[in-house]
Amino acid sequence: MMSDFRERHLDEILVCNRTRCGFCHEECPVYSEKRIESYSCRGRMQIAKGLIQGLYDPSPALIDRLSACTLCGYCKSQCALQTTEIIEDLRASLLESGTPPVARHGEIMRWVENEHNPYFEKHADRTRWLSFHHPLADRSDLLFFAGCTTSYRQPELNEAMLAVLESANVKVGYLGEDEWCCGSVLLRTGDRKGAVQLAQHNVEALRAQGARVVVTGCPGCYRTLKFDYPKLLGSTGLEVLHSSQLFSHLISGNKIELKSDVVGSLTYHDPCHLGRHCGEYEAPRRVLKSIPGAEIVEMQRTRENSWCCGAGGGLRSAFPDLSLRIAEKRVLEAAGTGAECLVSACPFCRSNLKGAVDSLEMAESLMVLDLSELLAKVT
Structure with a gap:
């Protein structure tokens, strides 16, 4: 509820409103397109202040502003305040107070509840x-959590993931139909109650399978299982790995034999969930550097300063054109390195970046691959 939101965040919101430094503007992907203050983090902090002080009621236009954010975390990387947490909590508090979300997010919430x-x-x-x-x-002690994006939209990434693990003689379990959405999409768009229900189900299913370690190729699932579930439910007793971390471990232990099939240059895109939100920048790069014949060239903006792909935070579902324009900027940056292949470690990033490559008609000069796909090609 909004009174609880006020108690949790008023001090930080007032700090932002009083300092108004604007460091969050510099590389905000949405503000870079809109150039309107209310589409920036600082602007959203002003909106939050007005709401908790009762200066205005939440209108559809206001909800639009709060929803048009990828929650990429760039603002947080430039600021001492917990900016993305505040925006997430504001979305949830408004929903819990009876304010409906943008239409597309509401449709998604209802579908997730049933399917x-x-x-x-x-x-x-x-x-x-x-x-x-x-x-x-x-x-199995080790369980593969496939996630929704690869299961329904990019099954070839699940195939690639399992092919790599099979080459290393690693046996994994799988929940099958007992696997539900991890809940990331609900948490980012404000449906905490729905996310808790998904978390409870998945943790019970994982425990019933005897899982001790869970590995996933989706950074959204990784962040949610590893960091959000303990916040929602308390300790789960599960170790959670992103596939890049497991791949790196297997390669360093000589469990995966790599071929020199990769010729040419690669550039790596840091997914926001994996990088800024979870602090994992090096495992994917260790994997890439271990591939014989691969030349790694970095983009100008990397690691905590990486440019967002534009897909997260519910932006792609509700504002697809804006999401694509953000992705196009990243693709052009990648092409500027001279790399022949743009690699990420996130199926959502892969999808949006591929869409941008197609819209820019650059498919012949720049290939987009997930890390698991690339590794499957050389094992």
């Missing part, structure tokens, strides 16, 4: 990507 995915697909189709080529253990 446990945000892609308007039937839950029964979650496991259609499964192939007999990669047998999965009935029970």
